[in-house]
Amino acid sequence: MDIIRIKNLNAGFPTKRGLVRAATSVDLTIREGECLGLIGESGCGKTVLGMTIMRLLQPNTIISGEIFYKGQNLLALKEEEMRKLRGKELGMILQNSTTSLNPVLSVGDQIAEGIILHEGLRKKEAREKATELLEKVQIKNAAVMSKRYPHEFSGGMRERAMIAIALACSPSFVIADEPTTGLDNRTMKGVISLLAEVAKSKSMLFITHDLAAASEICDTIAVMYAGEIVEWGDVDEVFSAPLHPYTSGLLNSLPERGFIAIPGSSPSLIDLPGGCRFKERCACSEERCARAHPLMKEISSSHKVRCHRYD
Amino acid sequence: MSKKNLAMSVSIAIFAIYLLIALFAPLLTPYDPFIIAGGIYEEPSPEHLLGTNDLAQDIFSQLIYGTRATLLLGFTGAILSVSIGTAIGIVSGYYGGRVDEFITRTLDIVMTIPTFPLLLVMMMFFTPGIYVTGILMGLLGSARGVRVIRSQVLSIAQMNFITGVKVMGASDLYVMAKHVLPNLLSLVTVQFVFSAQHFMVMGIGLGFLGLGDSNVIDWGQMIDRAYQNGGVINGLWWWLIPPGMAVTFLSLSLALFGYSMEDEINPRMKLTRI
Numbered sequence: 001m002d003i004i005r006i007k008n009l010n011a012g013f014p015t016k017r018g019l020v021r022a023a024t025s026v027d028l029t030i031r032e033g034e035c036l037g038l039i040g041e042s043g044c045g046k047t048v049l050g051m052t053i054m055r056l057l058q059p060n061t062i063i064s065g066e067i068f069y070k071g072q073n074l075l076a077l078k079e080e081e082m083r084k085l086r087g088k089e090l091g092m093i094l095q096n097s098t099t100s101l102n103p104v105l106s107v108g109d110q111i112a113e114g115i116i117l118h119e120g121l122r123k124k125e126a127r128e129k130a131t132e133l134l135e136k137v138q139i140k141n142a143a144v145m146s147k148r149y150p151h152e153f154s155g156g157m158r159e160r161a162m163i164a165i166a167l168a169c170s171p172s173f174v175i176a177d178e179p180t181t182g183l184d185n186r187t188m189k190g191v192i193s194l195l196a197e198v199a200k201s202k203s204m205l206f207i208t209h210d211l212a213a214a215s216e217i218c219d220t221i222a223v224m225y226a227g228e229i230v231e232w233g234d235v236d237e238v239f240s241a242p243l244h245p246y247t248s249g250l251l252n253s254l255p256e257r258g259f260i261a262i263p264g265s266s267p268s269l270i271d272l273p274g275g276c277r278f279k280e281r282c283a284c285s286e287e288r289c290a291r292a293h294p295l296m297k298e299i300s301s302s303h304k305v306r307c308h309r310y311d
Numbered sequence: 312m313s314k315k316n317l318a319m320s321v322s323i324a325i326f327a328i329y330l331l332i333a334l335f336a337p338l339l340t341p342y343d344p345f346i347i348a349g350g351i352y353e354e355p356s357p358e359h360l361l362g363t364n365d366l367a368q369d370i371f372s373q374l375i376y377g378t379r380a381t382l383l384l385g386f387t388g389a390i391l392s393v394s395i396g397t398a399i400g401i402v403s404g405y406y407g408g409r410v411d412e413f414i415t416r417t418l419d420i421v422m423t424i425p426t427f428p429l430l431l432v433m434m435m436f437f438t439p440g441i442y443v444t445g446i447l448m449g450l451l452g453s454a455r456g457v458r459v460i461r462s463q464v465l466s467i468a469q470m471n472f473i474t475g476v477k478v479m480g481a482s483d484l485y486v487m488a489k490h491v492l493p494n495l496l497s498l499v500t501v502q503f504v505f506s507a508q509h510f511m512v513m514g515i516g517l518g519f520l521g522l523g524d525s526n527v528i529d530w531g532q533m534i535d536r537a538y539q540n541g542g543v544i545n546g547l548w549w550w551l552i553p554p555g556m557a558v559t560f561l562s563l564s565l566a567l568f569g570y571s572m573e574d575e576i577n578p579r580m581k582l583t584r585i
Contacts, residue, residue: 087480099471104493114479
């Protein structure tokens, strides 16, 4: 059973310089219990995809396509109905935990907020539940810490608090947007193992550019480049036998694989090139790459790629 | 204690004295301020600390009672204007776009209308009363605070944690009340103090112009009376100077408090003073 099914999703921001096409014809599905890792360079549209699912992009964003959550199209819902799903059914762990917590409210109160909003508990009961949640995300002294303010938390603890907020109303689908960015190695490992624990019991979209974390947590991987999905498949297949040159490039840029950077930089999302969007940086680009835009091709039932080499 | 803390403590102390005087006015006054307490135009004496006026009312008792009217006027105006200003400022800054554009433009027009003359004209249409005056001042003065609040909300609305609350499924109203407003609290306090000061002085001005509530005594009306009924010509300083001094010190204490609060919440201002 699919919990999330994205069909031909396009998202664009109108600006003075032109339309920024942050997502182009994205097709993805996430099965019940699956954790999909969305990887790609900064600015390729990963976060936009997550925010589109939550329907929290700025109101002037041009969105087309369909996003089905358990069969209902999120993009067709009224704002009010969507609000009932946010937090309750769809949880999200935001990027950058330092600024994602309100500095003037205690952490416990911020976790309790969602519980009060959705489950109608009283403040006291919600606070107790918040403390339990802090315990669940392995914060020591949870009862004391829930009364503390965000600036009294370390980076790793703040990240854990963010996870607790996202899990407060036990949503069935969680989006984690680069939850490990900005943490040191050891703290990061702790957060990753916590997320892996979460991923066991929930369906998840894990947005990251940390490939190691993705391989640890995710069941499937989707690689995004310049607003489109270029490769999508089982985590082991994608990482051990990448099909798209961009995926190979990402893997080769890892320190343990030689630290080889992909030459050039990704194209501007306002002025996207015709043909294959990766051709300028691709080592094996051919004449037809400039001519025709490659389509998503199914190589096996668990592996798809958007590249002319497999036509 | 640093200089700034000293300023704050002194201002709080002065204001506290005014507040106590206003609260315990009946206990502190030897006479009812409205009754004939002796002869007319009496000089200061142990019976009448500041003498009596042309109606033989005790000036000292009037001065004490006047504190009530002035504080009441200032706070009614400040509560109203700051609530309205904050609400409009939050809505404008939070929604942005067309809503913001509309509010800001309207405000630009409203700001070009001079408040005090408009207030004078509007007072003609209402029965003069202390609350009516306070409410009118509050309504007309609310435009002052909107810009400051709005600009602060603009930056708060862009912060990540606002998205965080929306992710939890909160409505806009909830976000504004629970997350934007608490982040504005110090700014709102400063606004409140300065508005209160402004409206107190304005209220005294109105009293002096003969637009005060004739059922209460305020310092403006006292000064007005002193002008109209021979206090100035005859050099009866004890009639004129005390209400003037009372206004000055009250206004000074609020201004001092406001500035030291402002210093406290604005780290950039703090740096320049070191």
